[in-house]
Amino acid sequence: MIAPAIPENETERLASLRSLGLVDTPPEERFDSVTRLATTIFHLPISYISLVDETKQYLKSRVGLDFCESSRETSFCGHAILENEPLIISDTLKDERFVDNPQVVGEPFTRFYAGLPLRGPGGHNIGTLCLMDAKPRELSAEEIQILKQLGTIAERELHLGDVIRMQEDLLQTKDALLNSQKQVNQQLDEALAYVTSLLPVDMETPVTTSWEFLPSSTLGGDSFGYHWVDSDHFAIYLLDVCGHGVGSALLSVSAMNVMRTGAMPNTDFLQPDQVLQSLNSMFPMEKNGGLYFTTWYGVLEISTGKLRFCAAGHPPAVIVKPNGETETLGSPGLPTGCFEEPTYETDETIFPAGSQLYVFSDGIYEVRLPDNTMGTYDQFVETLRTSPSAKDVIAAVRSIQVGDEFDDDVSVIKIGR
Numbered sequence: 001m002i003a004p005a006i007p008e009n010e011t012e013r014l015a016s017l018r019s020l021g022l023v024d025t026p027p028e029e030r031f032d033s034v035t036r037l038a039t040t041i042f043h044l045p046i047s048y049i050s051l052v053d054e055t056k057q058y059l060k061s062r063v064g065l066d067f068c069e070s071s072r073e074t075s076f077c078g079h080a081i082l083e084n085e086p087l088i089i090s091d092t093l094k095d096e097r098f099v100d101n102p103q104v105v106g107e108p109f110t111r112f113y114a115g116l117p118l119r120g121p122g123g124h125n126i127g128t129l130c131l132m133d134a135k136p137r138e139l140s141a142e143e144i145q146i147l148k149q150l151g152t153i154a155e156r157e158l159h160l161g162d163v164i165r166m167q168e169d170l171l172q173t174k175d176a177l178l179n180s181q182k183q184v185n186q187q188l189d190e191a192l193a194y195v196t197s198l199l200p201v202d203m204e205t206p207v208t209t210s211w212e213f214l215p216s217s218t219l220g221g222d223s224f225g226y227h228w229v230d231s232d233h234f235a236i237y238l239l240d241v242c243g244h245g246v247g248s249a250l251l252s253v254s255a256m257n258v259m260r261t262g263a264m265p266n267t268d269f270l271q272p273d274q275v276l277q278s279l280n281s282m283f284p285m286e287k288n289g290g291l292y293f294t295t296w297y298g299v300l301e302i303s304t305g306k307l308r309f310c311a312a313g314h315p316p317a318v319i320v321k322p323n324g325e326t327e328t329l330g331s332p333g334l335p336t337g338c339f340e341e342p343t344y345e346t347d348e349t350i351f352p353a354g355s356q357l358y359v360f361s362d363g364i365y366e367v368r369l370p371d372n373t374m375g376t377y378d379q380f381v382e383t384l385r386t387s388p389s390a391k392d393v394i395a396a397v398r399s400i401q402v403g404d405e406f407d408d409d410v411s412v413i414k415i416g417r
Helices: 010-019 029-042 141-159 161-173 181-197 246-261 272-282 377-384 390-398
Strands: 046-052 056-063 069-071 087-089 112-119 125-133 208-214 222-230 233-241 293-301 306-312 317-320 326-329 347-350 356-360 410-416
Touching: 010 125, 029 046, 029 056, 029 125, 029 141, 112 141, 125 141, 208 222, 208 390, 222 246, 222 410, 233 246, 233 356, 233 410, 246 272, 246 293, 272 293, 272 306, 293 356, 306 317, 306 326, 317 377, 326 347, 326 377, 356 377, 377 390, 390 410
Parallel strands: none
Antiparallel strands: 046 056, 046 125, 056 069, 087 112, 112 125, 208 410, 222 233, 233 293, 293 306, 306 347, 317 326, 317 356, 356 410
């Protein structure tokens, strides 16, 4: 093992890091959403955002790791911050810097590592956005570009720290807020009732539908719907705005109303890729308070059973066939609103008679389990085999998670044919 070198600008780099006030602080959803998205896009078990201090690296956000800090001397990220491009180790056993590293010969038995340097104030590399796997692998040029784009999101969140702290200080000094809290809560309840009123009614023919919606706070960022595009084509869609609260709910409702009413110029609603591209153009994050959302959109042709679909950073939907076989639908791709010209591609399959289609947000399976691990997408797919309704899906997850409440918004749509 070779310990990482110390950068020439170490004094300035440490000052930049500490000015953010993020070292050794609790997890935050704004960073967790990036690492969750990274594991989904790259189909990897581990992703994290690290902050490299003088002697340790702190994991501000992590998926798939139990520890929240480690020695800088044995860290991969200590090497990554020395670079201006992603540090990619396709096989750690073939790299003298890492071959006998404790994280290679012991948990989590790292064989693949990709670390993108993240810049703080002054342009100093203060941390990394990382991917890990216990198996060797390569990253294509396109995947490296996606990693860089996710890094751009993470860096934006790093630089929002000062603004967030100012907002928190302001809220703490406004005693008047306490006196108006009851009124605010009442208004939020009314807003939640409005959001819920926009959700679709169940159907029994020519397809059956059922759904469940559980916001994790007073207002959530999930929304969904389905409607007839024409007499033979049935559109199904679900979106999940990052974060929670009023801002997320407003963006969710705005996007949903656009899809329900067809208010997208020059868009063929029978072409899922066109729908996602139009949503991306209409709701750029820089015009929506830094918020973005993931989307799954599909169109079922009733006469033939053909289902055309496309996803933007969203978990693949699942078809459960009469024999119990499952089929996942959609490569996650890039979220809606993050980048100017993402590429979305429509896929298609046959939705057989007697089958069930499930479209859902990631809050339904990213739950805390009794062994202190997080539930996974693959585990959830297995749950769908024995859950006949959306309500049964919720009950099945609740039976295995710790506690009764979900940490994130939960939406599940079930379409039967």
